[in-house]
Amino acid sequence: MPSVDAATLRRMSDALFIEKGLRSPGSTRFWGLLVLASVIASAGVVGDSTATVIGAMIVAPLMTPILGSALALVLADRSQVVRCVMLVFGGALAVVAVGMLLGWIAAPPDSFASNSQVTSRISPRLIDLLAALATGTVGAFALVRADISDTLPGVAIAISLVPPLAVTGLLLTVGRYHDAGESTLLFATNVAAIVATGTIVFLVFGVRGVAQESDFAVGRFHGGALAAVVGLILLIAVPLTTGTITVARDRSLAADARPVAEKWAATGKWQIASVEGRNGVVVIGVLGLPPQPAPTALRAALDRNGMRDADLELHLVGGRTHWCPADTDTCTVRDSAIG
Template sequence: MSVTLLVGSQKQLADGLPWLRQFAESTKLRADILVLGLDHRTLELRSQKELESIGSESPKQAATKSPNRVERVEADVEAISLQLAKWDSRLLLMVDDVDDDRFQATLFDRCAIKSVWLSSKGAPPESSHHVFSIDDSSDKVTRWISRRLLGMDPGLHLGHEWLTELAKQSEPPSDSESEHPDPIDAAIEKALSLERQRCDAGDLIWVPFGSKPSSEPHYKVARALLGQSTQASVALVSQKESWNQSLSASVRYWASHVAEPMDREARLELARSLEEGSEPSLEFLGLISAAAMLAAFGLLQNSAAVIIGAMLIAPLMTPIMGAGLSLAHGNRPLFRRSMLSIGIGFAGAFGSSFLFGLLVRLVHHPVVTDEMWGRCNPSPLDFCVGLVGGMAASYARTRSHLSSALAGAAIAAALVPPISTAGLQASFNVWESTERGWPVFGPLILVCVNVLTIMIGTSFVLYARGLRVESGHKWATRMTVSLVTLLMLVLVWMMHLEKWLF
């Protein structure tokens, strides 16, 4: 376990090193340094030399015989998060950099571990009389942070006027108040004024946040204080990870050990391929209709080989994976296009197999074969088929040397044969359920279950492999939760139905 300093320049290293030393000593954790930029070899060597000057090891470090570490990392939020997880880092320390402000803000907001975003005006304070908390309401939190990182409680309050003004920002201004200054601007002015009046060189102001700093009302004011303070050092602290951030970090760390992370070009190429394959078109409709008719022929002939051939040429898997990508990316337009393609494919497959069944009735007595009855009994086990098949297919798409596995995943998913079964049974006018299964509706339920499980499994794998939105997306979260809830309701209903029938 460690405290990790992120540096991208000599100045950040010089400003951050005293604070890294202090935080490591107070927390009894190892001091590590991440150098931002794969080409910063000189800065890496300098960081290694500076770390040697920290001196004595912490008790935990001495017990494990684990030396301080320095490593270069790509200037990417996900790459940094993976390295922090690999090092089992407990605290990330960033020194404010005006030229890299946007990147630091993104990292501070998304980092899954406790983070300190510091504007350093000198060495860490040695007395509690130089440590400020921002106001009484956050004093308990600030005391815990200060005691943990500095070994002392804050001895002073900066004042709370600038915070109470922010309560007005959530209320839309009335006509009579429209000429008044923005409450955020007023709070910024008040905070900066208090800092200049009350703080001296060597002071420190703690500004605590929860797990999502950018969503809190005093975030903009704290950012202004971070960039414009003249006397005191300012430290913005995200207190601790939320359960979803912790889970997200664990998923990313696990995925990075299963396979090498995809680079940016590979992610863009895969996303582009899935988006293009999810577009509805006459070509897509023609191919899915041909696959459905071929599957219908195989079902009538009880020919597993023909049915497998129909599964291989059916293009329905791609728009379902496109919908999974849209959930990982938070891309609502792509989700709509993918669902439209799925709907068109479903209608085309059902319609073509229905017409094929009508043609069969003209020349042959309609018979519901064993292959058809075998798709009329959806069970809870079918959930595993779609979920595992979707995860396997999406993983194979992210690994070019595994493209041959896509055929097996398409066969396992078995999307077209149930639709063809439903179309044939409808054309044969077979509707009554028997002990052998539930005609028409049973195969359609099986298709819906497969589509939902493939979609959810795909979104999970693509998210883990790096194809995800850069910040939290409420629509994607709501939609994923809704689909999982719907899937659970169907599962409960199927279990109840199976118990009732058998």
């Protein structure tokens, strides 16, 4: 059975357990990098820049206290568990706050409706949980095995921690509360997966046995702790299953709506910039010069093509948003996107 030695365990604890005190080297490094990563991620989302968001993933230090929680659980060190959890919770709130600040400064007129960085993080699915479990396993394995620690930057890119929180903050500023909750769910999914897989990897590598033979504080490990982690994974899997079904339905809805929207836009020589389904709502972005085609005509066209039950959210150039509810022949103008 694979195992670690005392030196490896000391290296792991030094890397994962951040010192107490805001002025300690570990704390200043953690909070400094976290704030900078939050700014980078939020700016990358606002600018719809994948490269910038990836840069934030590499800089962000949130993986440290999350894996620290797993190590503290294995060691049954209650004080470290509480400290790591508080760091994760406080760090998450800090990222959301930075996202909200940048959202107040630079939110676009369409409330991020056409932003690919936002869209990719507001529909978590079971496949995201599977990817997070695999990535968390690699991260814990790389921490245990110093000879493969070069994979950690790749793990930081693969696991999405700071960007979903930045999206949450940005969406809160524009009133898209449901979507903000979805991006938070993605973050929670990744955290739960890292803690679960980290705990299992550390147990498999015999971390507790080595700690007991060394000078580490080791408490009594209760099976209930592991059961709680597994239960958290199963609990998160429920909304992710719902999300998987919703995404499949929305993709079908968008595929049906696109040809109808393109035919409607062609009457006024406008162009369809985007068509997507969002929780059963058809969301369409349109570009062109005045005069604009009538939104009510699109609503009627969708009704004729079997989409009578779907609400319509129409974004026109200049930031105007038309809301056309299902089973009606009227549309109202709204200043921001519907969440």
